[in-house]
Amino acid sequence: MGLTSNNTLVVAVLAAMVLFAGTVWLWPRLARRGWRSVSGRVGLLLAVQLSLFASVGLLVNHSFGFYASWADLFGRETDQGVxxxxxxxxxxxxxxxxxxxxxxxxxxxxxxxxxxxxxxxxxxxxxxxxxxxxxxxxxxxxxxxxxxxxxxxxxxxxxxxxxxxxxxxxxxxxxxxxxxxxxxxxxxxxxxxxxxxxxxxxxxxxxxxxxxxxxxxxxxxxxxxxxxxxxxxxxxxxxxxxxxxxxxxxxxxxxxxxxxxxxxxxxxxxxxxxxxxxxxxxxxxxxxxxxxxxxxxxxxxxxxxxxxxxxxxxxxxxxxxxxxxxxxxxxxxxxxxxxxxxxxxxxxxxxxxxxxxxxxxxxxxxxxxxxxxxx
CATH class of the missing domain: 3.40.50.1820 (Alpha/Beta hydrolase fold, catalytic domain)
Known part of the structure; x- marks a missing residue:
């Protein structure tokens, strides 16, 4: 899916919603002490934050057209050079x-x-x-x-x-x-x-x-x-x-x-x-x-x-x-x-x-x- 595709934006938003709901659901189970529970909480928080960041970034790019493709975003667009x-x-x-x-x-x-x-x-x-x-x-x-x-x-x-x-x-x-x-x-x-x-x-x-x-x-x-x-x-x-x-x-x-x-x-x-x-x-x-x-x-x-x-x-x-x-x-x-x-x-x-x-x-x-x- 392309960077500016509506499908990409929808998938990112749905992923953020699922991760948020999953965090709310699993949080009581991860409330215990121990490295596994702590690692789980940290991992869920990072996943939610990253998914929200990706969703907002895609929405802003979709609205303002900063980058046209994934290659353009990561600086790998070379097909339209001199x-x-x-x-x-x-x-x-x-x-x-x-x-x-x-x-x-x-x-x-x-x-x-x-x-x-x-x-x-x-x-x-x-x-x-x-x-x-x-x-x-x-x-x-x-x-x-x-x-x-x-x-x-x-x-x-x-x-x-x-x-x-x-x-x-x-x-x-x-x-x-x-x-x-x-x-x-x-x-x-x-x-x-x-x-x-x-x-x-x-x-x-x-x-x-x-x-x-x-x-x-x-x-x-x-x-x-x-x-x-x-x-x-x-x-x-x-x-x-x-x-x-x-x-x-x-x-x-x-x-x-x-x-x-x-x-x-x-x-x-x-x-x-x-x-x-x-x-x-x-x-x-x-x-x-x-x-x-x-x-x-x-x-x-x-x-x-x-x-x-x-x-x-x-x-x-x-x-x-x-x-x-x-x-x-x-x-x-x-x-x-x-x-x-x-x-x-x-x-x-x-x-x-x-x-x-x-x-x-x-x-x-x-x-x-x-x-x-x-x-």
Whole structure:
């Protein structure tokens, strides 16, 4: 049974209930003195505690989508690393391949022209050779006759680390929310490309071009938009693409919009941080190269680089978010430069979690839609 399977969660909860009931039943029999009775009591208590811990952990992972599989949980996921093309050099092969077609969760109906479509795809970067799975949401208008000749703006949507791309569909409800906003007249139809920033798992590359390693920033700035535009009717204009992310994905979204304003006309960071960390999950991202470290530091970029002609949105909460003071400081520094447009969503309270981001996503989608063009 898979890590995110409902059956796994049910078995874990039932096991915890049986162990608890068994402990209550057997406790009087183990109340005697002696090493056997003491060992039995200790063993039952440990078993109950472990089963409860496992049940809660599985429930939290099921709700928030931190890990997609047992291999992902234990750091053994290696099948989606950096792909090196050893073929004869044929560059004509499509960089995007659709592997599965499904409906939009929460929407009733079967026709794509009525409820849209979510396609699971595999993307391979032609220049970086990075491979990553993703989900592409196509709005109902994409399949309607009156829009047959129309192109659509697109937005990349990134999870946090480690995160799962499917959580953007099932837990954060990006496709369903986008449809509801279009129906309410609050945003225009838009293609969403949803994936993890972790394109070389289990390593957290922080959307950095790592010397001698994965060229993650180039994948998101060059390969991904090109692959999607070749396969779908994405608008070709200079303001056709935006990018959204939460947590690690939020840092990536802001950085990519600031570094590549010619690609991303708008970047929204939900609960972002502003400087790439260095820890066991990232390894040495910069290989001692100060210029690379500086460029990955958004504070340094604001102070030392020309203000990019892009629009940024940042979110935080007065209570519950550790980035609140940094976010206010970031807004002030961007405003002081004058060229970059900066907006914010500041909640009274909200933690670093899915519930908070679900409260921010409708306004974020409406904001980014207003800054993109379908021409």
């Amino acid at each position: 792909v090196v093309d050893h073929t004869s050099g044929d560059r004509s092969a499509a960089p995007l391949r659709v592997t599965e077609i499904g409906s939009v969760p929460g929407r009733v109906g079967f026709r794509p022209s009525s409820v849209g479509q979510v396609q699971q795809v595999d993307i391979v970067g032609r220049s970086t050779h990075i491979a990553s799975p993703a989900y592409v949401y196509l709005p109902p208008e994409y399949f309607q006759e009156r829009y047959r000749g129309r192109s659509f703006p697109a937005a990349v949507v990134l999870t946090g680390y480690p995160g799962t791309a499917r959580a953007l569909v099932d837990k954060l409800h990006y496709p369903r929310t986008a449809q509801e906003l279009v129906e309410d007249g609050r945003m225009r139809p838009m293609i969403l490309v949803m994936l993890r920033p972790t394109v070389a798992p289990p390593r957290d590359t922080e959307c950095v071009d790592i010397p001698g390693g994965p060229q993650t920033e180039s994948f998101f700035a060059e390969d991904l938009p090109r692959a999607v535009a070749e396969h779908y009717r994405v608008a070709k204009g200079p303001r056709s693409w935006g990018i959204i992310g939460d947590s690690t994905g939020a840092y990536c979204a802001l950085k990519l919009a600031m570094h590549h304003p010619g690609v991303y006309a708008a970047g929204a960071g939900l609960s972002p941080y502003y400087k790439a960390p260095t820890d066991p999950t990232t390894g040495d991202l910069f290989q001692g190269v100060k210029a690379l470290r500086d460029r990955a530091n958004l504070w340094w970029c604001i102070e030392h680089l020309p203000a990019p002609a892009t629009s940024l949105l940042v979110t935080s909460s007065k209570e519950g978010e550790s980035n609140y003071k940094d976010t206010l400081k970031f807004i002030a520094r961007v405003k002081a430069k004058g060229t970059t447009q900066i907006s914010s969503i500041i909640l009274e309270s909200g933690g670093h979690n899915f519930n908070t981001w679900r409260r921010e996503i409708p306004a974020t989608l409406e904001w980014i839609s207003g800054r993109l063009s379908d021409r």
